[in-house]
Amino acid sequence: xxxxxxxxxxxxxxxxxxxxxxxxxxxxxxxxxxxxxxxxxxxxxxxxxxxxxxxxxxxxxxxxxxxxxxxxxxxxxxxxxxxxxxxxxxxxxxxxxxxxxxxxxxxxxxxxxxxxxxxxxxxxxxxxxxxxxxxxxxxxxxxxxxxxxxxxxxxxxxxxxxxxxxxxxxxxxxxxxxxxxxxxxxxxxxxxxxxxxxxxxxxxxx
Amino acid sequence: xxxxxxxxxxxxxxxxxxxxxxxxxxxxxxxxxxxxxxxxxxxxxxxxxxxxxxxxxxxxxxxxxxxxxxxxxxxxxxxxxxxxxxxxxxxxxxxxxxxxxxxxxxxxxxxxxxxxxxxxxxxxxxxxxxxxxxxxxxxxxxxxxxxxxxxxxxxxxxxxxxxxxxxxxxxxxxxxxxxxxxxxxxxxxxxxxxxxxxxxxxxxxx
Numbered sequence: 001x002x003x004x005x006x007x008x009x010x011x012x013x014x015x016x017x018x019x020x021x022x023x024x025x026x027x028x029x030x031x032x033x034x035x036x037x038x039x040x041x042x043x044x045x046x047x048x049x050x051x052x053x054x055x056x057x058x059x060x061x062x063x064x065x066x067x068x069x070x071x072x073x074x075x076x077x078x079x080x081x082x083x084x085x086x087x088x089x090x091x092x093x094x095x096x097x098x099x100x101x102x103x104x105x106x107x108x109x110x111x112x113x114x115x116x117x118x119x120x121x122x123x124x125x126x127x128x129x130x131x132x133x134x135x136x137x138x139x140x141x142x143x144x145x146x147x148x149x150x151x152x153x154x155x156x157x158x159x160x161x162x163x164x165x166x167x168x169x170x171x172x173x174x175x176x177x178x179x180x181x182x183x184x185x186x187x188x189x190x191x192x193x194x195x196x197x198x199x200x201x202x203x204x205x206x
Numbered sequence: 207x208x209x210x211x212x213x214x215x216x217x218x219x220x221x222x223x224x225x226x227x228x229x230x231x232x233x234x235x236x237x238x239x240x241x242x243x244x245x246x247x248x249x250x251x252x253x254x255x256x257x258x259x260x261x262x263x264x265x266x267x268x269x270x271x272x273x274x275x276x277x278x279x280x281x282x283x284x285x286x287x288x289x290x291x292x293x294x295x296x297x298x299x300x301x302x303x304x305x306x307x308x309x310x311x312x313x314x315x316x317x318x319x320x321x322x323x324x325x326x327x328x329x330x331x332x333x334x335x336x337x338x339x340x341x342x343x344x345x346x347x348x349x350x351x352x353x354x355x356x357x358x359x360x361x362x363x364x365x366x367x368x369x370x371x372x373x374x375x376x377x378x379x380x381x382x383x384x385x386x387x388x389x390x391x392x393x394x395x396x397x398x399x400x401x402x403x404x405x406x407x408x409x410x411x412x
Contacts, residue, residue: 116322116340116342117340118325119322119324119325132359133358133359134322134323134362135360135361135362136322138364152339153339153340156341156342158344158364
């Protein structure tokens with residue numbers, strides 16, 4: 001890949017296991033990216049400590065500290081922009097985002113969802129899958145637009161349901177696949193973004 | 207498996223490639239079933255000739271020959287019942303069926319659908335999948351209720367979409383999986399149905 005590592009901003013609400021998977025791939029030299037900032041809407045999210053432990057700027061930005069969704073998102077966008085973030089990764093970020101943030105990173109926000117979209121968007125996707133009785137679920141990485149879990153799909157992995165599966169056992173198997181898929185997709189997008197930049201540089205010389 | 211081969215009635219509208227797959231498995235001795243009758247709502251369906259060529263009763267029953275959906279379904283049900291059909295298989299049958307038929311074969315009607323339900327029910331499922339941009343589709347065998355493609359799921363197979371896929375290429379790969387999955391499910395149901403009968407016989411002796 002040409003150019004510096006892709007600058008990532010990771011938005012989280014909880015454990016940050018997908019964040020950990022991204023950091024592991026970076027450390028192993030298999031992902032040409034750098035996490036510039038981790039932002040959580042939950043001040044107690046373990047993901048913040050995970051980031052801080054690796055000397056990555058870790059911010060808690062609570063929605064309730066702002067008058068409205070727009071000013072909350074404007075603050076998040078400002079934190080991302082001032083650190084030069086090129087790709088925003090929602091990794092277990094449990095809040096719907098709107099145009100204020102989306103329009104400042106057009107085509108540069110991705111999310112990972114624990115189902116094979118368009119099946120089971122929204123909350124508790126694994127429980128939805130179990131309740132529906134599907135035999136195959138999975139995970140989806142997609143671009144974020146203003147429809148919840150509705151943006152263009154980038155990649156998916158299928159996960160079979162097993163006899164006796166619970167929400168916990170199914171969630172764990174899907175999560176293991178998320179940890180594989182999300183860094184892969186980030187790597188692919190990093191290559192595309194750098195390739196586009198090279199091509200733009202080339203054409204501007206013409 | 208205990209007992210005679212499971213008596214099948216197969217409902218078709220077109221080529222009958224899933225019918226052919228069922229007949230192949232029966233001939234190969236891998237499926238303990240017997241196709242007692244093939245019924246098509248389309249008189250020119252190639253599936254009818256396929257059945258007739260193997261000396262299987264093949265009937266064209268057109269909806270327009272009946273005053274209403276109920277009398278059409280009653281006739282279909284009568285043809286199935288008089289041949290002792292135990293399991294009704296919709297194999298490319300392009301017509302929604304209602305309570306008249308469903309209530310006469312409770313829990314004994316299955317359908318194969320070319321998508322991973324609940325994604326993409328209804329017509330042109332492969333085209334829907336391509337248009338939505340999913341990376342994984344597949345096929346589903348499910349029990350039939352009065353909601354189109356809405357009954358309880360029995361089995362599913364995932365099929366990845368490939369770069370450059372067309373409706374034709376995707377449909378062909380999904381169909382190849384249907385040909386594997388549908389006979390497998392019929393075999394599993396045959397074992398369950400015979401096992402239930404043995405258990406009922408046993409308990410009636412008590």
